[in-house]
Amino acid sequence: MTGVFQYAAFWISKRGGGGGQSVFLSFFLLSSVMSGLTSNDVVVLTMTPFLVYYSHAVDLITPVAFLMAEIQTANIASMALYIGNLTNVVACQAYKISFLEYSAWMLLPCFASIAACYVMLRINFRHEKYIPKVLKSPDIDPRSCLVDPIGAVFGLSVLACSLACLIGTSFAHVSVWIVTGPFALLTLARDIWYDSQGKFKGPQAASLVPQENQIKVNNPGSSGSVNSMEQGLPDTAVTIHEKQNGDNSPSLASSVSSSSKIQDGNVIEIPTTTVTTTSPSSFKRFSITFERKFPLLHAIAIRMPWAILPFTFCMFIMVEGLSDLGWIAIFANWATKLVPNYIAATYAIGFVSVLLCNIFNNVPMTILVARILQHPNFVNSPVATPEVVKGCLFTLIVGSNLGACTTLISSLAGLMWDSVLRNKNSEVGFWNFFKWNMGVMPVVIFVALSVVVIELK
Structure with a gap:
């Protein structure tokens, strides 16, 4: 909401010097750093609309190369830190993995995956229509x-201090929420103070949109035009009901009466419409009041991915249902057949996790597989050596992050990415998303799993 990410994106685009390949690399690295230090959701919600606007501003034939690089790096770089993805938190909480231990294992696979992703992207989007040699600034x-x-x-500054404290407290095995909670409250307090001063004016969206994307409405009899992006929403809903034929009952929201006008000696009945405003509901009134008093907090709240809460809650119920029906025990027995040693375990669990992302979505998949790997039928199996268990855990994390880059339904980030594009009248489509990812992700997944195998030696 401060505009810092938009600032960074435009600064990088101008520093690229007009070279398409250098600009592409700059955006690739920016989205990687943003996802690594924050989360993949932040990248999706921030970079996606910017790239759509940017592609229009520089007359790019198609932004698909930049958009695919963004969503892929968002999910790959989210492996780097504990906080990068909800699936990381689920897996680490299940196995009591600390912030520092997690990063010690996952940074190298993350960096190797990012490098492999860039190479494959350049191969797949080698045509000049995707990454032009020259881009206007x-x-x-x-x-x-x-x-x-x-x-x-x-x-x-708060983010940097939070990450430093997470690293420092890893040795004491302090819960992550205890460390991050005070920083979240500090940021909330600052936002409340900022709203109380009446300083928040909203993101300057209009300045980010090229001229051709600004819809202007000319009113007859008035000079100038109105930018549709600068229009506010009315505080109350206005409803107009037309009087139906044969219906003499008055409308609650409006009424229709007649007035007479003499034209050419004839009396003409002219219906007139009276418009009244419907009273907003209590929740609507609260929302309007809250938005007026705390515009920054309101803007933050409406951008939060609230849909994840009922979705995750339902997935927990589904997993518990499978457990009560005995399916978790059956799956645990099957899993022992896939992991005769740590090398087989790494590749098997990794690729199975990727496939299951496209059936269950990556969050419920992580919950389900973590329960399977913790079931006594698997834990007490002779094949469950420490190397095998670690291999299964970290490749589960790899699969949950990289599996999100296969189909749109495999992750919440992918669904949000598609939703943002649709809202901007831009669309990649399910098949094209799958096609472009299949040209990149199999190699990236293999590289990441291979690095985990090397780390386990």
């Missing part, structure tokens, strides 16, 4: 994107 000052410069510095 958008005529926008990056500093104009900073809605709240002080807030940007404050937020980045």
